[in-house]
Structures are given as structure tokens and as C-alpha cells.
Amino acid sequence: MDRVWSVDIGKENSNVLALGYDEGTIVIKIGSDEPLVSMNNGKVVWAKNLEIHSANLKALDVTN
Secondary structure (H helix, E strand, C coil), X not given: CCCEEEEEECCCXXXXXXXXXXXXXXXXXXXXXXXXXXXXXXXXXXXXXXXXXXXXXXXXXXXX
């Protein structure tokens, strides 16, 4: 693609990167828009590397 003449990023908290080359423009989306953690009815689910983890908050015995 020859030389890069410009680099720009999207708005704040965006994961879009634009590169301007001699022959054209490329827009790259870095990462994903998916949430890292999800919670529904007291159950928390998250992904770390290639493993899926979960925890049931309703089952925790929280007494002070």
C-alpha cells in the first residue's frame, strides 16, 4: 500500500482507526463492542481468554 499519510481515531470511547495511504483508505475496528461482563437475575457471566466463567450472586451468603 506504499506510504501512510494520515492516521485518525474515532470519537472518544470508540475503537475505530482510519489510515490514509497513497492508494486509498483503510478503516480498522479494534476490539469489539461486546460487553466484557453480563449480569442477569443475579448470575454474572464473563469471558477470560478462551474460557467462559460464571458466578451466581444469589447463592452467596452475605451477612454482616
